[in-house]
Amino acid sequence: AEELLRNADRLAVTGQLAAGLAHEIRNPLTALKGFVQLLQSSRIENKAYYPIMLTELERINFIVNEFLLLSKPRPASFKESDIRIVIDHVVTLLETQAILNKVRILTEQVIDMKPIRCDENQMKQVFVNVLKNAIEAMPAGGEVTVRTERTERLLTVHITDQGSGIPEDLASQIGQPFFTTKENGTGLGLMICHNIMESHGGKLSIASMSGSGTTVEIELPYT
Ligand code: ADP
Numbered sequence: 093a094e095e096l097l098r099n100a101d102r103l104a105v106t107g108q109l110a111a112g113l114a115h116e117i118r119n120p121l122t123a124l125k126g127f128v129q130l131l132q133s134s135r136i137e138n139k140a141y142y143p144i145m146l147t148e149l150e151r152i153n154f155i156v157n158e159f160l161l162l163s164k165p166r167p168a169s170f171k172e173s174d175i176r177i178v179i180d181h182v183v184t185l186l187e188t189q190a191i192l193n194k195v196r197i198l199t200e201q202v203i204d205m206k207p208i209r210c211d212e213n214q215m216k217q218v219f220v221n222v223l224k225n226a227i228e229a230m231p232a233g234g235e236v237t238v239r240t241e242r243t244e245r246l247l248t249v250h251i252t253d254q255g256s257g258i259p260e261d262l263a264s265q266i267g268q269p270f271f272t273t274k275e276n277g278t279g280l281g282l283m284i285c286h287n288i289m290e291s292h293g294g295k296l297s298i299a300s301m302s303g304s305g306t307t308v309e310i311e312l313p314y315t
């Protein structure tokens with residue numbers, strides 16, 4: 093049963109990412125198509141297009157690589173990591189989707205970040221899930237802030253949205269397997285996050301006011 097649930101977890105994350113993947117690569121593909129058509133129709137070759145086309149290709153390459161990394165099942169691998177880079181990758185991965193939803197993702201990272209032991213792939217899954225929830229909580233758009241802080245013993249990431257918030261009577265059920273308020277939700281995202289944070293000796297907590305947004309706090313201990 094344990095193993096089945098793990099497979100379900102992985103499928104849920106992969107499914108959520110797959111839905112986003114289409115959005116993510118559609119924009120650079122459309123841009124590339126436009127440039128190829130331009131080059132085809134003009135008699136003079138315009139070299140200025142090539143660097144832009146390369147940038148778009150690199151973006152598609154990056155997104156597909158990240159997607160493969162996140163969806164492949166692998167044993168946990170802990171190493172000293174710069175959490176700012178992990179966060180930047182996830183923000184880049186979700187940027188197109190955010191823009192399509194009129195959401196701006198702002199990051200505020202402390203400068204003297206100390207490397208922390210974690211499984212980067214799993215931490216990416218945590219940030220993907222929490223950021224997706226933030227975007228989905230703001231159907232009319234808004235801002236998400238990702239703020240990173242640290243003390244001697246703790247690294248904390250606050251992810252704050254301006255969304256619908258969580259009604260008080262539902263708070264106790266949030267994070268339970270399969271609990272979702274969304275038409276196409278799986279109700280597995282936060283459960284996966286809780287599991288991952290637990291395996292890191294850290295925790296995830298949610299503070300929300302119905303109607304005025306949500307803050308998810310992710311804590312990792314320095315060991
Ligand atoms: P799913 O996103 O598939 O519904 P999750 O486990 O990620 O599953 O989230 C469970 C539920 O928690 C969501 O359906 C939603 O009701 C609530 N929730 C999570 N994050 C937020 C948020 N940032 N703002 C409002 N509600 C949230």
Ligand code: MG
Pocket residue numbers: 221224225281282
């Ligand atoms: Mg979710």
